[in-house]
Amino acid sequence: MTKLSRRQFGMASFALAGVSLAGALPAAAQQLKGGRLRVAVLSELANYDPQQLSTVNFHVIKNLYDSLIEYTPEGKPEPSLATEWTIAPDKTSVTLKLRSGVTFHSGTPFKADSVLATLQKGADPKRGKNVFATMSIVKDWSAPDDSTVTINFKAPVPERQMLDLLQFLIPIDPKGIDTVETVPAGTGPYTLVNRAVGQSLTLKANPKYWREKQPVVQDLVFTVFSEDASASAALESGAVDIVYNGSSRSAVRLKNAGFQVFAGPGPLVQVFRINSTRGPFRNKAFRQAFNHLMDRASILRVGYAGMGKVVALPWAPASPAYDESYNATYAYDLEKAKKLIAASGLSADELKSWKLLVNGSDEPSVAISQIVQGSLQKIGIPVELDMRQGAEYVTALLGGDFAATFGAVGNVQKFPSRVATNSIYRTSGNPVLKDPHPHPDYVAAIARVDGASGGAAEVKAAYDNLNKVMVEEAFGIPTNSYDVGLIVASDKIGGVTLDIDNLFIARTIGFK
Amino acid sequence: MTGYVLRRLFQMLPVLLIASFAIFAMIYAVPGGPVAVIVGENAGPEEIAAAIQRYGLDRPMVVQYADWLGRALTGDFGLSLHSRQPVLQLIGERLPATLQLALAAIFVALVIGIPVAIASAVKPNSWLDRLLSGWSALALGVPTFWLGILLILLFAVELRWLPSASRHVPFWESPVDALRSLALPAITLGTYVSGILARFLRASLIGEARADYVRTARAKGVPENRIVGLHIMRNALLPFVTIVGLMMANFIGGAVVTEAVFTYPGLGRLLIQAISTRDYPLLQGCILVILVAYMLINLTVDMLYAWIDPRIEYR
């Protein structure tokens, strides 16, 4: 599953170069044939802005655009539109060399001005969308010449956080940056042909694409399906070649039926979110009991067909802060939970004086909420489920109007402080916990991770501290990771490349 | 006749207005507005405030409704809050799918219902009549969603002949694909309607067969097949047209359950989605289309009555 594109780069000069993966190329990948690739997707895209990294846009971004750098599925940085990057010894700036000979779809040559315009958009609270939060560490930027860009930071920044920023930055054609929501303006392997809203999106190969022999297929057609079952049925009947972002359950079934399944390194983590400003949840021991109340194995099995991993911390295995030992220490154990509840000193009435909010539109949430309800019942705490659909649920979530609820978090495979982009883990302006943040230890732990720009030992200590504080404060109880952006493909398909964020990459895919 | 039609159309207006306002008010009163769905759960307060202002959601409910109504009267049904697509376009994509399914279901119902009704009406209370009446009861009693599940189990999971989930394929574009996609939902919905049809048609056939004019015709020696064909069938057509019309009217929005079983992209599910995301313009558009369709079909049925039975007069 390595990147074909690695072949053409010299391994020469980048400062943090990863291990060469070129030798690991699958032999079959080189015999792939082109043609017309039909992909089923389960959501209509919101717009073509590459800075809006929401799941609904995942299938188009990396096909219309290129990032400054890429990560391998293992998390190693690789050059893309930036051919090398040099981090200053004091870790307050990074200097990029830009690839030459690349043009945008409009014909504009790719130069430093586009990177500057992209940085400017990202730093604007009104236009920066998902990139904005990541730009908070950036002080300013400059371009000494057309092929060099320097980004200066407000303080010393950990390497990994800089790399995350570079991987997040997707150069936009300066001429088209104001209309990028409606007209794509990238350098990517495909160009837009036609969009039938709510139905399909047609792309064709960019003839001037800079990666050799890519893209493999000339025509790329996305068909929008409103339901997982319809998309699976279309794959089984041969009406599409690939289903992107279907459910784990369908993937398991289709795998057994002989289809190929590819799961990327950027899963989501399901988190039992606790509003620690309310009722019995203000009690720390009671919250901590939930570390042991989660029957994680059952939750993973029933909710996600066993695809994923049980986790006690909000990290995917690819995260630098991932720590396996917590899964054993905070395993499902009703006796330990009972002891903590006894230690809480809460009365039986207080213990059951809350409802578990459930996203009724999400099938796995309904099942796993019932599992938690069952576990609570076993230790004598009967609670009701408060089922809400669609807008009503999201409104409650957005306003922090709940006692506890399941909700998945993303950005769990990146730099650890990125977890704070999810509402429940936000350190300021947290919509659930409000200001001032009721868990100052957690806020301090995130700040310590952000400030750990020294040696490996310092970084590790900061991660360990964050992990410890998270289970101590216990306002978010992770249960399991699960796959988003799953790729289920017919057996004719080869050359699938996995993206660190599980975005869909079509350029290497072809027919066997 | 024209006067009658105009009067009927005019009478529709208050019902339309009341129903559309009532539903709007009902959904508006519900906790949870459209903003949350638009901005997403990780949005900050600035973004939320901007969205509320951008979509005019901070205005009083009555003002929002009046604004919508004013535009709607000029033919502007606005954009869906959620997908930012014109409401009319979204409905325009679903309506043909809904109509295609409704017609296919009615076709299935006629193919099953008419022979069943005639066969059982020929000799009322015979063993055949009882058997077929039992069948009608079954067709009416089996919940459509369960029948749908059984059909999927048999034809999609076990035999793998047909897809377990349907898409809308316009019939004139690809008849084979359209039929494959329509077969199971049309059978599901059609079976139910065939039960109703068979029951009513049987009752009216038997009723007509006992009517005075048939006795007179028999006494005059008119051949039996002529009596059945010309007199009985013609008069039995009346309730028949009503049922078919009512069913059509109902399917425009009311086939949601069948649509849900087969994940069919019909109008009913679009409306449910609009309720769930509090997409007010889309909700209003869907309700309006469903109500107008219901009323127009009813009017058509009444006019067909007049054509079939000239004894009916319009006051």
Next chain:
Amino acid sequence: MTGTLARLKGLLRRLLARRGAALGLGFLALVALAAGFATVLPFDPLSQSVAASLLPPSAENWFGTDELGRGILARVIYGARTSLVTAVGAVVIAALVGVPIGLAAGFYGDWRDSLLMRCIDVLLALPNILFAMALIAVLGRSQGAALIAVGIAGIPGFARIARAQVMALRQLDFVTAVRGFGGSPGYIMFRTILPNALSPLVVQAIVLASIAILLEAALAFLGVGVPPPTPSWGEMLRTGKSYLYEAPTYAVLPGIVLTLTILSLDTIGRTLTAILDRDETDASGETIGGRR
């Protein structure tokens, strides 16, 4: 009212004399008994065992187990409670609101009739299921909400039948006689006309009960019925449908019980109609359901 009671008893006896209706009544009695005495039966619809999930039917679990390892038979039995409570509640609501509307509309017959019937038209113009869903969106998911939503959907049926009965009865001798003695409109409607219009209303109640059970199941199937973990037949079909490949019996068995319940009610309703029609024919010499 004793006369009315005796008449209903007589009806019941005649129903039992018919094979189809007797079978239907028998099945309904079984369902009602199971629902009523569910708590004394050795079934727990809530006890989970994920390790034993999605098992096929066996001696231990007659209907197999669901995705959380709960016994499907236990959930079908407890689900009968949800269905029956909804049916009874909905019929009561629909009758309490619909019958007075119909009586008043038919009795006065003037602008009040037009106004009331226009309101009923509005209710009729939107498909039941959509109206019920909109209402549940407002009330939130609960047993009460399901019951009210289904009940309101049943109002037009009662109103129309009550109205038709009043129109047929109000010019008859005994009614004009009471009116002549100075009986108040309320007295005439509820004490004179209503008892004589009871039979078709009873049939309507049975018809509505079957519609209510079906509608409740449909709402649950669409995901807006009584919230889990409370068992409901429609909810079981909904969840079962997503496990068609892993556990095909999951969605099939609860559906059989649901279908038999509806068929039973339907058979009873039709038999009753036939019996009442015959009474009418005997009394007046012509079929009431016959065509013009």
